[in-house]
Amino acid sequence: MRCEIRHTTEYRYPRPAWDSFNQVRLHPSQETRQTVRSFHLHVAPDAEVTSHKDYFGAIVHHVHVHDPHTHLLIEAQAIVDTHPVPDPAAVTVGTLGALRGQHTEFLVASPRVPGGAWPELFGVTRPAAGDDLPSFLTDLNSQLYRQFTYDTQATTVSTPLAEFATHQRGVCQDFTHAMLGVARQLGIPARYVSGYLYSGGEMVGAEATHAWVECFVPGYGWLGLDPTNNCVAREKHVKIGHGREYSDVSPVRGTYYGGGQGRMDVAVHVYGDQ
Incomplete structure (x- = not known):
């Protein structure tokens, strides 16, 4: 089955925030039961983005926005093929x-x-x-x-x-x-x-x-x-x-300076083609 995924996280602040730093775990894993065909992470405003694998093997992106901003968009897009796997045999x-x-x-x-x-x-x-x-x-x-x-x-x-x-x-x-x-x-x-x-x-x-x-x-x-x-x-x-x-494995979490009490909105859309 082919799945197309769009995951959007938006932060809005009443006053400018700066040095916003987020850990993003949205990259699907590559394993026997699924194949990642593509992944793209879009961030606005422009950000410094790096990545590493965590202790459990997940890809983690680090998103750092230095300049003052009142709105932060983090959007992940992925295409993943999932595969059938057999059921386990009887075992005590x-x-x-x-x-x-x-x-x-x-x-x-x-x-x-x-x-x-x-x-x-x-x-x-x-x-x-x-x-x-x-x-x-x-x-x-x-x-x-x-x-x-x-x-x-x-x-x-x-x-x-x-x-x-x-x-x-x-x-x-x-x-x-x-x-x-x-x-x-x-x-x-x-x-x-x-x-x-x-x-x-x-x-x-x-x-x-x-x-x-x-x-x-x-x-x-x-x-x-x-x-x-x-x-x-x-x-x-x-x-x-x-x-x-x-x-x-929390999807997105982070810190920032200034900004006041921010608001976070999340939207996830998964489209499947069997």
Whole structure:
């Protein structure tokens, strides 16, 4: 499937700002399940733009606007081909034991996914060592989808997981952090994925960058699961990058001098051609 993506971030300030510096994680990843055909980053006013790969392998652009400005536009355009991947073969939960040491960073607590009795808080039954891991993960994905309510007004980017656990209303970031908390407490390596979703009106979360989970399955690799839409991440999911949680892969964040209280507007458009 070919996906054309346009992601626009605009900042407006009541007074001139200067030395605006932004970290931009909007470049889709190049991997087995997707091929990046083109990527272009447009910035206005003129800016100094550099890039590097972060710890997890994502391409990060640094956008530095030196001169005073009251408006900043950062627009990313990409064309990505996504490819079908096979489903994992049956493998028991117990096979994870010998491999957990290779993925410790996706098992330990992090600021937005702290340690806690998340399986019990979300009513998840712990699997037995002989249970099939891929089946358990898809069942868990479905259980959380049914349990949570998608509500764009219920949470903010800084809402703690414990608060979401109480109200169980939120957006893809919250669904994803909850599934990460459950999986990690069960000893299943799990990482946060930031990307785009071509919904065609069938799924939620396409109005901005989307989030889902990748869980490690021995003999297969990382299986993408989207608890917000109760599905496996397939050709309609375009990955930007992964990390321990949202903070590791936030799309655009930065600082500036002056300007007063700025306003940020984000628009995401994903067009698909099957």
